[in-house]
């Protein structure tokens with residue numbers, strides 16, 4: 474089982490390898506070049522690439538496509554993850570619109586909201602439904618992931634409902650800690666963590 | 682200078698202390714209770730609270746308001762951070778609408794977009810302007826933070842412009858690494874990191 478820090482580094486390597494720098498049109502890259510871009514240690518990058526089965530070619534360096542494929546395979550980005558979204562507000566709308574998710578294997582199969590004014594609204598091929606319809610959707614095909622983008626006050630109740638419907642992986646954007654059974658995996662995406670770092674940094678620079 | 686991991690834990694304590702659990706209406710809380718909610722070690726919480734100058738009262742526990750204020754003060758959430766947003770699309774729109782930011786000291790003073798169709802659109806008290814107007818806004822009062830919510834292909838160019846305008850702290854939501862002068866601080870908010878973890882976890886549970 475790979476460590477969280479390695480997973481995070483792999484995501485950053487992937488960003489560098491898919492960005493449209495002129496160098497990325499080249500078939501090979503050097504770990505030193507990626508290290509410089511990410512302010513990282515060259516040795517760490519080589520270790521990480523070896524950990525996903527990628528080694529350099531003498532005098533050429535690492536093959537770009539090979540490294541990208543190995544990272545995507547390791548992270549499971551080439552799998553299909555069927556996901557539902559609960560909360561079609563400002564944040565939910567942005568997530569539903571994000572074309573980037575398809576590249577990570579996320580396939581939206583349902584969007585739910587408690588506000589009847591939003592029911593019937595289209596987001597791509599999907600139509601917003603009341604959460605009472607969740608069990609119908611979950612019964613048809615296994616849902617791997619529920620994304621929670623509702624206000625904090627509603628998040629625990631929503632979590633209870635999606636877990637009851639058989640969904641065992643939750644991505645929570647509401648700034649609170651969910652209580653779930655131990656088999657359920659929750660990833661909290663708390664924007665306040667980034668804000669905390671920025672705010673602390675700003676305070677330090679204003680008042681060292 | 683506080684470590685990143687401590688800053689992150691402080692943000693999570695704050696979430697627990699401001700969530701509307703019936704316990705949070707109590708004047709005091711126990712570190713053991715917070716530890717249980719966050720699946721953490723009680724000793725760590727006590728150490729962290731001591732680090733921000735908060736200690737427990739015998740037989741009572743920690744004072745909720747005292748702990749909240751100390752954490753907010755440490756993180757700089759009670760300061761005013763003047764921020765601009767570049768990119769008034771799906772994500773930018775969600776960020777501009779987020780009432781939560783005010784509680785963290787973020788005060789939007791400008792919203793910019795390259796799309797002339799969006800110029801003049803209102804977001805709260807602000808109107809979307811072309812990025813060419815950035816220098817006017819920056820000249821009037823110091824801008825502490827630029828939030829970048831434009832497509833990857835445009836992000837480096839936008840970063841160059843905001844740095845030239847004198848902004849030294851950037852919050853980057855585009856999935857790529859920005860190149861900036863060493864005095865400039867960049868916080869990357871890469872949703873792909875959370876996706877990477879989730880995707881890896883889903884793959885492990887499907888195929889252990």
Ligand SMILES: NC(=O)c1ccc[n+]([C@@H]2O[C@H](COP(=O)([O-])OP(=O)(O)OC[C@H]3O[C@@H](n4cnc5c(N)ncnc54)[C@H](O)[C@@H]3O)[C@@H](O)[C@H]2O)c1
Pocket residue numbers: 559560561562563564565585586587588591604622623624625627630631646647648664775776777778779781
């Ligand atoms: N907007 C942002 O940039 C942002 C950033 C960080 C965190 N968040 C968090 O994301 C969540 C959503 O934020 P937002 O700005 O989109 O809010 P929003 O008010 O625009 O949207 C919330 C949506 O959830 C729906 N909803 C409420 N209760 C529900 C329930 N029980 N079941 C189903 N749907 C329900 C509402 O009808 C609404 O459409 C909040 O918890 C917020 O703290 C938002």
Ligand SMILES: NC(=O)c1ccc[n+]([C@@H]2O[C@H](COP(=O)([O-])OP(=O)(O)OC[C@H]3O[C@@H](n4cnc5c(N)ncnc54)[C@H](O)[C@@H]3O)[C@@H](O)[C@H]2O)c1
Pocket residue numbers: 567568569570571573767768769770771772773793794795796799812830831832833835838839854855856872
């Ligand atoms: N939508 C999401 O949930 C989400 C999640 C993670 C990351 N992101 C990232 O956030 C960024 C924005 O995503 P989005 O979904 O809002 O895209 P979007 O296309 O809806 O919005 C992008 C906006 O940026 C503007 N823009 C483009 N070039 C510009 C420039 N040079 N100067 C000023 N404005 C410019 C566009 O006119 C548009 O309004 C992207 O980099 C995306 O990868 C988005």
